Amino acid sequence: MDKASFKPSEARQLFREEKYVGNTAGWCRGYTQAGLVILPKEDAFDFLLFCTRNPKPCPVLDVTEIGSPEPKVIAPHADIRYDLPSYSVYKDGEPAEEPKNIEQYWNDDMVGFLLGCSFSFEDALLKANIPMRHIDAGTNTGVYNTNIPCNSAGKFSGNMVVSMRPIPGNLVSRAVTITSRLPNVHGAPVYIGDPADIGIKDIYKPEWGDPPIMGPGDVPMFWACSVTPQVVALDSKPKLMIAHLSANMFITDIVTESLSIL
Amino acid sequence: MDKASFKPSEARQLFREEKYVGNTAGWCRGYTQAGLVILPKEDAFDFLLFCTRNPKPCPVLDVTEIGSPEPKVIAPHADIRYDLPSYSVYKDGEPAEEPKNIEQYWNDDMVGFLLGCSFSFEDALLKANIPMRHIDAGTNTGVYNTNIPCNSAGKFSGNMVVSMRPIPGNLVSRAVTITSRLPNVHGAPVYIGDPADIGIKDIYKPEWGDPPIMGPGDVPMFWACSVTPQVVALDSKPKLMIAHLSANMFITDIVTESLSIL
Numbered sequence: 001m002d003k004a005s006f007k008p009s010e011a012r013q014l015f016r017e018e019k020y021v022g023n024t025a026g027w028c029r030g031y032t033q034a035g036l037v038i039l040p041k042e043d044a045f046d047f048l049l050f051c052t053r054n055p056k057p058c059p060v061l062d063v064t065e066i067g068s069p070e071p072k073v074i075a076p077h078a079d080i081r082y083d084l085p086s087y088s089v090y091k092d093g094e095p096a097e098e099p100k101n102i103e104q105y106w107n108d109d110m111v112g113f114l115l116g117c118s119f120s121f122e123d124a125l126l127k128a129n130i131p132m133r134h135i136d137a138g139t140n141t142g143v144y145n146t147n148i149p150c151n152s153a154g155k156f157s158g159n160m161v162v163s164m165r166p167i168p169g170n171l172v173s174r175a176v177t178i179t180s181r182l183p184n185v186h187g188a189p190v191y192i193g194d195p196a197d198i199g200i201k202d203i204y205k206p207e208w209g210d211p212p213i214m215g216p217g218d219v220p221m222f223w224a225c226s227v228t229p230q231v232v233a234l235d236s237k238p239k240l241m242i243a244h245l246s247a248n249m250f251i252t253d254i255v256t257e258s259l260s261i262l
Numbered sequence: 263m264d265k266a267s268f269k270p271s272e273a274r275q276l277f278r279e280e281k282y283v284g285n286t287a288g289w290c291r292g293y294t295q296a297g298l299v300i301l302p303k304e305d306a307f308d309f310l311l312f313c314t315r316n317p318k319p320c321p322v323l324d325v326t327e328i329g330s331p332e333p334k335v336i337a338p339h340a341d342i343r344y345d346l347p348s349y350s351v352y353k354d355g356e357p358a359e360e361p362k363n364i365e366q367y368w369n370d371d372m373v374g375f376l377l378g379c380s381f382s383f384e385d386a387l388l389k390a391n392i393p394m395r396h397i398d399a400g401t402n403t404g405v406y407n408t409n410i411p412c413n414s415a416g417k418f419s420g421n422m423v424v425s426m427r428p429i430p431g432n433l434v435s436r437a438v439t440i441t442s443r444l445p446n447v448h449g450a451p452v453y454i455g456d457p458a459d460i461g462i463k464d465i466y467k468p469e470w471g472d473p474p475i476m477g478p479g480d481v482p483m484f485w486a487c488s489v490t491p492q493v494v495a496l497d498s499k500p501k502l503m504i505a506h507l508s509a510n511m512f513i514t515d516i517v518t519e520s521l522s523i524l
Contacts, residue, residue, distance in 0.1 A: 041307075044307050045303075045306050045307040045310065045328075048307065048310050048311065048314065049310065049325050051314075052310065052313075052314065052322050052325060053324075053325075053335055060314050062315075063311050063314060063315075065311075065415070065416060066307075066416075072413075073315060073413055151334075151335055153327070154327060154328075177524070180523055180524050181524075183445070183523060187523070188523075261442055261445060261449070261450075261523065262439070262442050262443075262524060
């Protein structure tokens with residue numbers, strides 16, 4: 001069976017049973033994927049406030065109740081302790097382990113934040129015949145630190161992290177309007193133009209992901225990236241923080257098109 | 263000087279000095295107005311989560327840091343203890359006082375939530391030549407309880423409260439697209455059609471505000487209303503809750519058009 005045609009609940013079951021471990025790009029076409037950040041409840045208000053104040057990098061799809069692993073709004077009966085392929089566990093802000101479930105780390109003090117992922121808007125762009133160079137090449141987008149400050153909240157502050165997609169000049173407007181319709185998965189680009197203006201010295205040396213493939217006449221378009229909240233949260237050196245392993249996302253029951261605001 | 267042409271900082275100064283006490287409808291044209299809910303920090307996470315899960319009735323424009331009265335994002339240097347014309351103070355869920363400032367109630371344990379107000383989108387509708395019957399008549403919109411459940415969060419749950427504006431049939435689409443662009447001030451209507459379907463028995467008997475004036479061919483359009491979070495918060499009988507007095511809003515430094523997402 002093709003990964004693109006699995007229902008989200010079927011995919012989550014496979015991940016839960018550890019029958020598939022790996023990235024979720026291209027899984028469950030049309031359904032919204034989400035990044036995960038789990039923090040202790042003492043940090044939950046400040047972190048939710050940070051997300052509220054920075055909706056472009058941190059579009060909140062769901063937040064679990066304190067101590068509950070169920071993302072009730074986006075996937076009733078799912079369990080964020082088991083339903084992602086792999087996790088990253090950080091202790092005192094440093095990487096500690098990359099387990100396939102987080103049963104041993106979970107406790108009644110924890111809150112899970114599920115944040116919209118750009119895999120979801122790429123599907124909308126592809127449907128509009130906008131080429132995704134990295135998908136054609138079988139690589140990941142380049143992901144970069146910038147000098148764009150986020151709005152701080154309590155202990156959380158830092159600059160925005162962005163992903164870059166090269167788009168043909170005649171399709172830049174279309175890529176803006178299509179992603180504008182989907183603010184829950186990062187919305188419209190935060191910057192279009194010279195990477196140097198937002199503090200990116202060499203577009204071919206991303207901090208995360210792969211170097212981009214720029215076609216002739218391609219314009220660099222920068223979208224706010226969910227790596228932002230992870231970087232910002234880790235920077236505060238929380239005792240324990242759990243996140244999705246890069247590109248190993250939580251697949252929600254939400255049809256992305258249903259999130260469209262226009 | 264005309265109230266519509268005051269700068270927000272000038273208006274706030276007048277309210278702070280108690281030189282004007284009354285509703286803020288029509289003040290500072292083009293600037294976004296906000297409702298206020300202040301709760302103790304023990305309720306802050308659940309309430310912010312309630313707002314996050316119910317963005318239509320509870321569009322969060324800003325949340326103050328615990329103990330700080332400054333809404334840094336939408337009006338740096340303003341002070342929510344003084345800068346609204348009048349407040350409603352509730353104790354154990356019951357109305358207690360309607361003071362002109364809340365100095366005596368404020369303490370380091372409090373968090374202020376500033377939520378987008380429909381005064382802001384009415385301006386956008388008027389600019390598009392969509393008539394606002396209640397403004398022509400010098401009355402307030404009708405505001406109604408419905409049977410539409412909100413997504414609950416922690417201790418907070420309840421049904422949505424809506425405001426209704428009668429719109430000529432040929433302008434209904436336009437009113438949808440214009441308000442869709444402004445999700446931070448309630449966005450598109452939550453319901454258009456027969457009031458009975460959302461549990462409203464008599465459109466001429468609103469729970470709050472004034473009975474509507476329906477022109478011939480007008481269609482009832484229902485927008486989510488910021489009364490919702492107040493009702494829901496009071497329902498949980500918090501020890502102390504402070505809100506804006508009805509229609510006595512906080513005027514932000516935000517130009518509403520700058521919030522437009524398209």
